[in-house]
Amino acid sequence: MPDIRPTPAGTPAGPDGRAANTAPPSHAAPIENPRELLLAVLGVCAVVVLVALDATIVGTVLPKVATELGGIALYAWVGTGYLLSSVIMIPIFGRLGDLYGRKTFILVSIGVVALGSILCGISQSMPQLIGARSLQGIGGGMMIATAFAAPADLFPDALRRVKWQALISTAFAVASGVGPLIGGAVTEAINWRAAFFVTPLMAIVAFALLWVYFPRLTPVHTSRPRIDWLGGALLAVAVGAPMAALELGFGEVSRPLLAGVLALVGAVAIAVLIPYEGRVTSPMLPLQVLKTRESRLLNLVGLMMGSVMFTLMYYGPLLLQVEVGMTPSQAGGILAPLVACIPIGSVINGRLFPRQSQPQRLMMLGAIVLAVGCFGIMTLERGSATWFAVVAFSISGLGLGFIVPNLTLFMQMIADRRDVGVASALIQTTRTLGSAIGTAAVGIIIARTSVLTGVKIGMVIAVLFCIATVALSSQIRMKNARM
Incomplete structure (x- = not known):
């Protein structure tokens, strides 16, 4: 076994093998009490569960909502409004968390999400629902930016952090899987409005745990930090405009001219943002x-893996129901292993990580396993054995478990300690963009061909992305710390 003990400073090494700058950026001492540390982590887990429920619980509710409120034409914008506001907020609040600490922002985000969910539950029209979901997206973006960076505050040592991140990944994956089930069950038992009140109940638990146990870590600054408002505005346009263009260009309600204008605006914002941020003192x-x-x-890997992951989650059930001939409950039962095996892969990854002299190999292994699973899904057709479908989706989930947590962890290891929040937020943003691009592309293919053809092409693309991930990961030089 290679010697990969922490450096004398207790820090992981960066890509060049030297110790990265991971000293705690605060006046607060690290939590030493195991019980308090566990409760702080459970608070973070409660937040990522809230993020997952907030994003997924609406999936099984929305068809009935759109029918009752008479807004089928605006159906897609309920999801798009959430996604747009969320992806805009992620990088911005990732940076603000680095500058001012994360506790306040994460507590505020919980309140915003809860308020947005309540407003969704009492909406009387589709425009009201879209506005409420967009408000939820703002809170969701804040939560993603802060929650996924929070482990770096609690565990400056990456070798210790990776084990706890497996627990956080498990909470997120499980909640993502049960969210649609909860939404459907509550809707059938009571009504669709009641489903939106599940999130506020979870918000109370998350808020209480974080308020009491998560430390208030205040970053140290030699001078008072200045907020780069112009950079934030440019960043919002650079991220949000292409996302809106994607929906307007290829969604059910197509507006190609407006989509082209938004795409151009996004390109201009990016062209202005890059040189501007290079000149600003605190960008x-x-x-x-x-x-x-x-x-x-x-x-780049995050962009591709976001596409693969959400293609599996969005179109896997559709393939099983429409082409394989399963009922919705049977399809849900087969999709469950995909969700369940993501945390299993994360736990195994966490066990293997400290033993690897080149931990990027774990991501390569995950991409190979994921490619095998996607290839298996690609072969599914009417009459396929149920056990084969379960195995194919399980293998895919296992592969994702080796990739998803390492993307965040590696970005945190590479980044300077003062930038760990924005680095974590950036990888979440690229994954979100990838998920939007992937689901839109497969949806277009399905609309113009068939479900079977569209999903098969999507799986071919997924396999190609996995091969590309193996190749790119081999070029990523990550090294665990050595004495």
């Missing part, structure tokens, strides 16, 4: 988070 998007080849490759 909203510190370009140093992308200065290394490794960070750029990780974000």
Whole structure:
């Protein structure tokens, strides 16, 4: 076994093998009490569960909502409004958390999500529902930006952090899987409005745990930090405009001219943002988070893996029901192993990580396993054995479990300690963009061909993305710390 003990400072090594800057950025001492540390982590887990429920519980509720409120034409915008506001907020609040600490923002985000969910539950029209979901997206983006960076505050040592991140990944994956089931069950038992009140109940638990046990870590600054408002605005346009263009260009309600204009606006914003942020003293998007080849490759992998993951989750059930001939409950039962095996893969990854001299190999292994699973799903057709479908989806989930947590962990290891929040947020943003692009692309293919053809092409693309991930991961030079 290679010697990969922590450096004398207790820090992991960066891509060049030298100790990365991971000293705690605060005046607060690290939590030493195991019980308090566990409760703080459970608070973070409660938040990621809230994030997952907030994003997925509406899935099984929305068809009935749209029918009752008479807004089928606006159906897609309920999800798009949430996604747009969320993806805009993620990088912005990732940076603000680095500057001012994360506890306040994460507590505020819980309140915003709860308020948005209540407003969804009392909405009387589709425009009201879209507005409420967009408000939820703002809170959801804040939560994603802070919750996924919070483990770096609690565990500056990456070798220790990776074990706890497995627990957080498990909470997120399980909640993502049960969210649609909860939404459907509550809707059938009571009504669709009641489903939106599940999130506020979970918010109370998350708020209480974080309020009491999560430390208030205040970053140290030699001078008072200045907020880069212009950079934030440019970043919002650079991220949000292409997302809106994607929906308007290829969604059910197509507006190609407006989509083209938004795409152009997004391109201009990116062209202005990059040189501007390079000149600002305290930029909203510190370009140093992308200065290394490794960070750029990780974000490219994140883009592809976001596409693969959400293609599986969105179109896997559709394939099973429409083409394989399963009932919705049977399809849900087969999709469950995909969700369940993600945390299993994460736990195994966490066990193997400290033993690897080149931990990027774990991501390569995950991509190979994921490719095998996607290839198996691609072969499903009417009459396929149930056990084969279960195995194919389980293998895919296992592969994702080796990739998803490492994307965040590697970005945190590469980034300077002061930029860990925005680095974590950036990888979440690229994954979200990838999920939007992937689901939109497969949806277009399905609309123009068939479910079977569309999903098969989607799985071919997924396999190609896995092969590309193996190749790119081999170029990522990550090293665990050595004495």
